[in-house]
Amino acid sequence: MTVGAGDGSPDQIELRLGAELTNLPIIRSLTSSIAMRADFDLDAIADLKLAVDEACSTLITRAVPDAALRCTFTVRKDEIRFVVSIRSSSDTKPSSDSFGWRVLTTLTDHANSWVEPDGEQHLVHIEVAKRRADGTAA
Amino acid sequence: MTDTSSQAKNRSNPDNGYEHLAPLFDEMAALDEADPVRAELRNKLVTGHLPLAEHIAARFSNRGVPREDLVQVATLGLINAVDRFQPDRGTDFLSFAVPTVMGEVRRHFRDASWSMHVPRRLKELNLAINSASAELSQRLGRAPTPSELARHLDLSQEQVYEGLEAGNAYHSMSLDEALSPDADSDSLGETLGETDTALDGVEDYESLRPLIERLPERERTILTLRFFRHMTQTQIADRIGISQMHVSRLLARTLEQLREGMLTDEDL
Numbered sequence: 001m002t003v004g005a006g007d008g009s010p011d012q013i014e015l016r017l018g019a020e021l022t023n024l025p026i027i028r029s030l031t032s033s034i035a036m037r038a039d040f041d042l043d044a045i046a047d048l049k050l051a052v053d054e055a056c057s058t059l060i061t062r063a064v065p066d067a068a069l070r071c072t073f074t075v076r077k078d079e080i081r082f083v084v085s086i087r088s089s090s091d092t093k094p095s096s097d098s099f100g101w102r103v104l105t106t107l108t109d110h111a112n113s114w115v116e117p118d119g120e121q122h123l124v125h126i127e128v129a130k131r132r133a134d135g136t137a138a
Numbered sequence: 139m140t141d142t143s144s145q146a147k148n149r150s151n152p153d154n155g156y157e158h159l160a161p162l163f164d165e166m167a168a169l170d171e172a173d174p175v176r177a178e179l180r181n182k183l184v185t186g187h188l189p190l191a192e193h194i195a196a197r198f199s200n201r202g203v204p205r206e207d208l209v210q211v212a213t214l215g216l217i218n219a220v221d222r223f224q225p226d227r228g229t230d231f232l233s234f235a236v237p238t239v240m241g242e243v244r245r246h247f248r249d250a251s252w253s254m255h256v257p258r259r260l261k262e263l264n265l266a267i268n269s270a271s272a273e274l275s276q277r278l279g280r281a282p283t284p285s286e287l288a289r290h291l292d293l294s295q296e297q298v299y300e301g302l303e304a305g306n307a308y309h310s311m312s313l314d315e316a317l318s319p320d321a322d323s324d325s326l327g328e329t330l331g332e333t334d335t336a337l338d339g340v341e342d343y344e345s346l347r348p349l350i351e352r353l354p355e356r357e358r359t360i361l362t363l364r365f366f367r368h369m370t371q372t373q374i375a376d377r378i379g380i381s382q383m384h385v386s387r388l389l390a391r392t393l394e395q396l397r398e399g400m401l402t403d404e405d406l
Binding site (some may be wrong): 028029033034036037039040041042043044045046047049050053054057098099100102103106131135136 | 180271278280281282283284285286298299302303306343346364365368371372382383385386389390393394396397402
């Protein structure tokens with residue numbers, strides 16, 4: 001079984017769940033399943049899992065009470081893109097000087113974060129993308 | 139030198155502390171299965187060699203399996219060794235018993251160190267994937283993909299997924315350590331070396347430094363090699379002599395500890 005439509009068009013997988021650290025194993029195991037089925041190499045699978053873990057943990061600590069964590073995986077032929085969003089009372093985005101950010105940039109090929117207003121509150125997003133390693137066939 | 143004399147020489151080795159027990163094996167072997175004296179001798183041999191079982195259990199302690207369990211398993215291994223030992227084969231009991239008891243303890247690690255119940259088939263599948271992954275990494279110069287593992291092991295991709303997932307249920311502090319070549323030595327520090335220079339770059343993260351310094355040496359090394367030296371998990375695994383899956387588990391746990399530590403510090 002492969003993920004995606006097979007014709008190069010992206011496949012999206014969405015997950016919405018309570019912003020609790022205890023939910024991390026669910027997100028991790030979905031990440032692992034998606035990356036395995038996209039036939040990424042074991043290092044890339046493990047890196048993506050760690051990065052998703054880091055991104056979600058970062059946002060969970062900024063969540064307003066009872067917020068939902070929204071995760072979207074976009075699987076393309078040579079890349080898996082993950083976006084996670086949370087509702088927060090703060091409009092500051094995760095610092096790119098932090099060690100957590102270094103973890104994200106080391107483990108993935110692309111990391112980005114942005115904040116948008118959402119009524120009285122804010123939506124904080126983190127996006128990471130992992131590309132298929134050279135030499136592994138799509 | 140004849141077999142008998144070399145046998146006698148082995149048994150009279152003054153260093154092992156068990157030499158007085160050796161003649162009992164010959165006595166026991168000479169007796170009939172049903173002879174009550176035989177049971178008595180067997181008891182004496184097991185009791186007399188108990189320190190050996192305790193010693194082996196101690197070498198495997200602090201690896202996530204309770205010490206008492208290890209002593210019990212090692213003792214069972216010792217009883218098996220006493221029952222199966224044939225003194226007329228020319229080897230001394232210790233050379234026969236030590237690998238037998240250690241094998242028993244290692245098997246226990248293999249079975250007991252999964253944090254949830256995982257069928258034996260999956261454990262074996264996971265072990266097979268682990269060793270295939272090490273082999274393919276050497277050949278390819280990078281970590282293999284699930285489809286490459288499937289081809290190499292002649293399994294379906296679904297089976298490989300299952301085996302990889304089974305690894306997640308695995309208690310992170312155990313089998314790899316018990317089975318790695320360094321399991322019986324304290325040579326980790328020597329193997330790793332260069333730890334101090336590996337910490338270069340960490341000073342950019344003031345609040346993190348004390349947390350990193352509190353990490354066990356191996357975890358600290360893996361963390362710095364991955365995030366400050368940009369080595370892949372497979373390269374780190376190769377360098378340290380554990381599996382890539384084990385590196386992955388240790389990294390996940392270390393990052394979690396650091397995150398928890400940072401939160402606690404902020405709360406103070």
